[in-house]
Amino acid sequence: MNKQAILTTAIGGLLALGLAGTASAADHPMEKCFGISKAGMNDCSSKKSGHSCAGQATKNSDANDFVSVPKGTCNKIAGGVLMESGDMMMKKAM
Amino acid sequence: MNLPANDLLPCSAGIGLRAPHYREVLDTLPALGWVEVHNENFFGGGAPLRTLLKVREHYPVSLHGVGMGLASTAPLNEQHLSALQRLCDAVQPVAISEHLCWNSADGFVVNDLLPFPYTMEALSHVARRIDRVQEKLGRQLLVENLSSYLSFAQSEMTEGEFLAELVRRTGCGILFDVENLYVNVCNLGVDARAFIDVIPHEAVKEYHLAGYSVCDGCLVDTHNHPVYPEVWALYEYVLQHIGPRPTLIEWDSDIPALPVLLAEAAKAQLRMDGCHE
Amino acid sequence: MSDLNQTLSLFARAIVSGEAVSTEIIAAYPNYSCDTAIEVYRNNYRGNLHDALACAYPVIVQLVGDDFFRFLAKKYIEYNQSSSTNMHDYGAVMANFLADFEPVRQLPYLPDMARLEWACHVAYYADDRVPLSLESLAQIPAARYADLVLQTAGQVIRSSFPVAAIWQAHQSAMSEDFHLDLSDGPGIFLVSRRDCFVEVSELSVSDADWLQRIQSGQSLGAATMETIERYPDFDLQAALLNLLACAALTSFSLETTT
Known part of the structure; x- marks a missing residue:
């Protein structure tokens, strides 16, 4: 098929199906569709998260530097760890 | 400037509406005078704006900004202002407010509400920026007093005097955050009565109430707690001296179940109802 | 530089870069010191940006866990100052950061996950568009x-x-x-x-x-x-x-x- 024929057929099809309303997302065959919702992050309060108080901040920030091995759902993914985790005891990187 | 006033805000209690409560509020439509949201979370379209417009079908909405930086020395962000104007056009808010604070200067952006010295230089600077915002939006801006953890040696006036002068120069209104004043009384030794006496009462269009935390002797404005008895007492004093105004309960972290928040709003409503101006 | 700009600039440096506090800031308060106050602001700055990152990268938070994510965010914030007053703009270069971040070298898919999540984040907050007519x-x-x-x-x-x-x-x-x-x-x-x-x-x-x-x-x-x-x-x-x-x-x- 030459270029013009390819374009005419494809756009013709797009217009026919689109204008007829049949090209809706509902019958979209290959789609993985998930709604996500986020809480907006702009707010006017001071933070409690992480370290709450000034005095604790110094103490906690030291402690946090030793929390250096990922400990979440990554453990469930087979083949996800390419290196032996013994190497990964993180030095204090400050 | 002759600006339409914000008298659309109903003189009743409202809540700061946050994401965890969107669905429940829309499903149950609790009896509430009005709600307030943070502008910047609705800059853009999609789910946030769609949700807010649904809320707007049932409640008056007040738009409360956290990112404009009225006292910033970085140029006023015209894109931010245009986004706010688009949001106003879509939502038709009953009030628009911003904080008396800064968040960007000299190439730095600090995403927080920061205090600054109350000098004549700052007064002209902030007044010019409020003029620009009001001109762009074509309506009155309410300016909120700030909770602060420190103060500046060069201040030439109090925050209350600064706000009063802003009202005189720009015709802006005042959003009086009673908890912020209480925080400043404890942290900085601010004189609450002097603040209440010096601000023009007719310019006060809205009150805020919230809970704070105490960290190493410093009251931190965390909005994660019911309103404390001391703040209720100050609110009652304010009601007697300034009069009832639309009053908002703010709760931004450790957000409770909706009925808890509504119960706080009901407590404010009770005090407003018991107050005879 | 104006006095106000100078004052704000010094205050910003104290918060963002940990520089010494300017003498313009009053040193003592009824119940705490100026150092405490600055530490509260530093904490707010980091806390706000941490929350912004957690909002943009919810799957990475789950993959590495809250504690590790807090550590990761702290490092990210150290190397990447905020440049927008809208919190939703913060975190755009996470994929590149993770690609060079030694502690996640054993999770080679993490930078691509960051690219995917940032694209979702940007799409979520994008303006509405009128579809092609x-x-x-x-x-x-x-x-x-x-x-x-x-x-x-x-x-x-x-x-x-x-x-x-x-x-x-x-x-x-x-x-x-x-x-x-x-x-x-x-x-x-x-x-x-x-x-x-x-x-x-x-x-x-x-x-x-x-x-x-x-x-x-x-x-x-x-x-x-x-x-x-x-x-x-x-x-x-x-x-x-x-x-x-x-x-x-x-x-x-x-x-x-x-």
Whole structure:
């Protein structure tokens, strides 16, 4: 098929199906569709998260530097760890 | 400037509406005078704006900004202002407010509400920026007093005097955050009565109430707690001296179940109802 | 520099860069010292940016756990100052940061996951777009189809890992119980938004090749012929309908013929 024929057929099809309303997302065959919702992050309060108080901040920030091995759902993914985790005891990187 | 006033805000209690409560509020439509949201979370379209417009079908909405930086020395962000104007056009808010604070200067952006010295230089600077915002939006801006953890040696006036002068120069209104004043009384030794006496009462269009935390002797404005008895007492004093105004309960972290928040709003409503101006 | 700007600049440096506090700030308060106050502001700065990152990268938070994410965010914030007063803009270079971040070297798919999540984040907060008007397209004579320049709203993500499947397994509606294998292989994904919904859909190699040509500004004729040369099975109509269904076709213009 030459270029013009390819374009005419494809756009013709797009217009026919689109204008007829049949090209809706509902019958979209290959789609993985998930709604996500986020809480907006702009707010006017001071933070409690992480370290709450000034005095604790110094103490906690030291402690946090030793929390250096990922400990979440990554453990469930087979083949996800390419290196032996013994190497990964993180030095204090400050 | 002759600006339409914000008298659309109903003189009743409202809540700061946050994401965890969107669905429940829309499903149950609790009896509430009005709600307030943070502008910047609705800059853009999609789910946030769609949700807010649904809320707007049932409640008056007040738009409360956290990112404009009225006292910033970085140029006023015209894109931010245009986004706010688009949001106003879509939502038709009953009030628009911003904080008396800064968040960007000299190439730095600090995403927080920061205090600054109350000098004549700052007064002209902030007044010019409020003029620009009001001109762009074509309506009155309410300016909120700030909770602060420190103060500046060069201040030439109090925050209350600064706000009063802003009202005189720009015709802006005042959003009086009673908890912020209480925080400043404890942290900085601010004189609450002097603040209440010096601000023009007719310019006060809205009150805020919230809970704070105490960290190493410093009251931190965390909005994660019911309103404390001391703040209720100050609110009652304010009601007697300034009069009832639309009053908002703010709760931004450790957000409770909706009925808890509504119960706080009901407590404010009770005090407003018991107050005879 | 004005006095006010000077004062704010010093205050910002004390918060962001940990510099000494200016003498303009009053040193003692009834119940605490100035150091305490500055530490509260530093804490707020970090806390706000941490929360912004957690909002933009919810799957990475789950993958590495809250404690490690706090550590990771702290390092990110150290090297990446905020540059926007809208918190939703913070975190754009997470993928590059993770690629060089030694403690996650054993999770090689993490940078691609960051790219995917940032694309979702940007799509979520993007302005509403009016979809392409098919009525206007119908006015274009067929002889000019080759000169059409299409504007699209989706972002193509290529990964050597099955990041879309990992992402899917972490959406709240999904079961906590999942079994995935990194050897499930590479993928190409389109992140787009239809109404309120951010969608991640798979793209074939040929569709991705064509779409990236279109997104680089090539005309429909040139992009299509070059894709067909590489992938003879490429189906233009299916690719167009796919974009239409994702609401990723937004507008078009005509390239002026020379």
